[in-house]
Amino acid sequence: xxxxxxxxxxxxxxxxxxxxxxxxxxxxxxxxxxxxxxxxxxxxxxxxxxxxxxxxxxxxxxxxxxxxxxxxxxxxxxxxxxxxxxxxxxxxxxxxxxxxxxxxxxxxxxxxxxx
Amino acid sequence: xxxxxxxxxxxxxxxxxxxxxxxxxxxxxxxxxxxxxxxxxxxxxxxxxxxxxxxxxxxxxxxxxxxxxxxxxxxxxxxxxxxxxxxxxxxxxxxxxxxxxxxxxxxxxxxxxx
Numbered sequence: 001x002x003x004x005x006x007x008x009x010x011x012x013x014x015x016x017x018x019x020x021x022x023x024x025x026x027x028x029x030x031x032x033x034x035x036x037x038x039x040x041x042x043x044x045x046x047x048x049x050x051x052x053x054x055x056x057x058x059x060x061x062x063x064x065x066x067x068x069x070x071x072x073x074x075x076x077x078x079x080x081x082x083x084x085x086x087x088x089x090x091x092x093x094x095x096x097x098x099x100x101x102x103x104x105x106x107x108x109x110x111x112x113x114x115x
Numbered sequence: 116x117x118x119x120x121x122x123x124x125x126x127x128x129x130x131x132x133x134x135x136x137x138x139x140x141x142x143x144x145x146x147x148x149x150x151x152x153x154x155x156x157x158x159x160x161x162x163x164x165x166x167x168x169x170x171x172x173x174x175x176x177x178x179x180x181x182x183x184x185x186x187x188x189x190x191x192x193x194x195x196x197x198x199x200x201x202x203x204x205x206x207x208x209x210x211x212x213x214x215x216x217x218x219x220x221x222x223x224x225x226x227x228x229x
Binding site: 004031033035042043045048050055056091093095097100101102103104105106107108109 | 146147148149156157158159160161164166204206207208212214215216217218219220221222
């Protein structure tokens with residue numbers, strides 16, 4: 001398996017624009033997590049899914065953020081409208097939940113810069 | 116942009132020496148504790164985990180110790196190598212309503228001096 005695949009790797013956009021980040025989890029994994037990493041707040045859990053269903057979105061900062069998982073092999077994180085304070089590296093991770101100890105497999109991240 | 120950054124604790128270690136990275140956790144109900152390594156420009160990578168009913172677990176060159184009394188977790192790396200230079204995160208895996216949830220600590224930067 002190629003691992004968790006995220007796109008784009010880098011995105012630079014202007015304030016007010018819509019941003020869509022994409023993630024393909026490892027095949028067969030039933031959990032998918034979205035994290036945001038900044039120098040200010042470290043690694044924050046935004047939302048996670050189990051079997052394509054959102055379980056906990058309490059980490060999503062504002063209504064401008066939304067996430068979907070239409071099927072087991074694809075998820076999106078959307079920011080609309082984007083703001084400079086959304087600049088961060090966004091990570092997607094997946095895991096096999098049954099009796100999992102917490103071993104997550106991360107993608108290489110999407111670095112977002114909002115000007 | 117951000118004017119104030121999160122100050123990452125930094126541990127500088129001579130190559131060949133042992134490293135000890137510490138972490139304080141908050142949720143005493145967590146079922147597992149995990150250590151991750153993050154190299155520059157990459158996502159975090161799993162190193163080792165320990166179940167909450169254990170005190171110690173050993174892997175290849177790494178040992179994790181868990182002290183539930185003081186909610187403290189440590190990662191020991193034996194014979195530290197330049198390739199160990201990275202940011203290390205502790206994480207907690209808690210199960211709520213039948214679902215696992217993994218949350219991360221702030222991280223420690225390990226610098227290996229050749």
